[in-house]
Amino acid sequence: MSDAPAVVPKIRIRGLCKAFGDKVVLDGIDLDVAPRTSMVVIGGSGTGKSVLLKCVLGLLEPDAGSIEIDGRDVLRMERGEAEAVRARIGMLFQNGALFDSLPVWENVAFGLLAQHKVERHEARGRAEEVLAQVGLGPSVGDLWPAELSGGMQKRVALARAIAYQPDTLFFDEPTTGLDPIMGAVIDNLIVDCVKRLGSTAVAITHDMASARRIGDRAAMINKGRIVWEGPATALMDSGNEVVDQFTHGRHEGPIQMELRR
């Protein structure tokens, strides 16, 4: 944590704890994300990366700790106020989570229609603009999510996340399930969108190539705690045993996978 930026962090998490029954998932997470930077959180399956994002988004209620956004603790705000703060966060879900009862353009424009009360024809135009930003033509707007390939679904989901120009973007495993080329395409789109919007980004992944492409900084979560944080460029050579085992995919090391034999 010695590299922590001096400016007021966009997101500041302190002592965040979350357990499901006896299973402790987050055990005192401390993490700072500086404004207009991209933070990549890496870690094995089931280490609490998605739970961390869901706590920040208000989809799960933490047991303890604080989550400050722009210096204000959202866990201690009035509900309406916290919702207004969180409304400025865009989210790309792991499986896209597109609404399959709506055509693509309505998926993309959903946040605009919900938040800004724009007319439908105006929202349609805006959706087509955003689809173009992720490399999709206007004709895609009339398709249904089930008609799209995995890569196209991710692009539409990205378009939905950026459509209302949020100042913070969260990405949950953005390249999972994609081939390496499409993964790189999505990563580049993410970097491009984050830069164009001037947003702060937090991505969780266990794809090392993706982590290096997206992130300015990186943090590793293990056993419910942040065990390392540093520049994303140092991921493969961090000098931390836990990070090295994970990034190099070694079987032997301090991380013991729980396998039943």
Added chain:
Amino acid sequence: MSKLLDLAAMIGRAVFGAFRLTGHIFLFGLEGMSHLVRPPVYGRQFLRAFLDIGYYSLPVVALTAIFTGMVLALQSATGLSRFNAESAVANLVVISITRELGPVLAALMVAGRVGAAMAAELGTMRVTDQIDALSTLSTNPMKYLVAPRLLGGLLALPLLVVVADILGVLGGFVIASVKLGYNAEVYLTNTVNFVQTDDVVSGLVKAAVFGFLVTLMGCYHGYNSRGGAQGVGTATTYAVVSASVLILAFDYMITELFFAR
């Protein structure tokens, strides 16, 4: 002695579990209804639910009502002939259809068709993160998904029951006049003279309550489903079974309220 205590503990757990579930469902319904009086109101979602419950259930409800009326006329003609009371067939058909069979059978059909579909749709949305995605797009899922469906059920089923009442009586009339040789004019006069406002109103009140129960069960079990495809399947089963049982239980209670004097 210990086996007896185990048995008592098991019964106690089941009873407390049932109370807890009832409380959860009650609060869920209350929250869903409370969103109907708080803006924004999702008119398109309501219209979709209303059409799905009302318009698209018409064929199955119509067929059920016609055949029920036909069977009722046949059965009552043979049964009443034992008491030389064949002239009461028209009275029996109209009172059975309007008070009981119209609302109960229509509700059971809608529970099988719409309740199951709602549970499956919402369950799939839950397990594919679509409900979480709604929250991240500044849309309250209870307001967007549940409230319009509850209102749709509440308003659409009485209209369906009006159709079921008419077609049920028509089915009885056709069998009585064509097959059993009753005078058509006398049959219709008997029907109109015998039926009272209370008979129809009680049926419509039942329909509104049943409509609410069917959509409540569909929404509750779908919204709270867990564990992938199997969880969605279980939610669908629970939605149909619990709605069917509740329809019959509330049928008794409303009948008691209207007619036990």
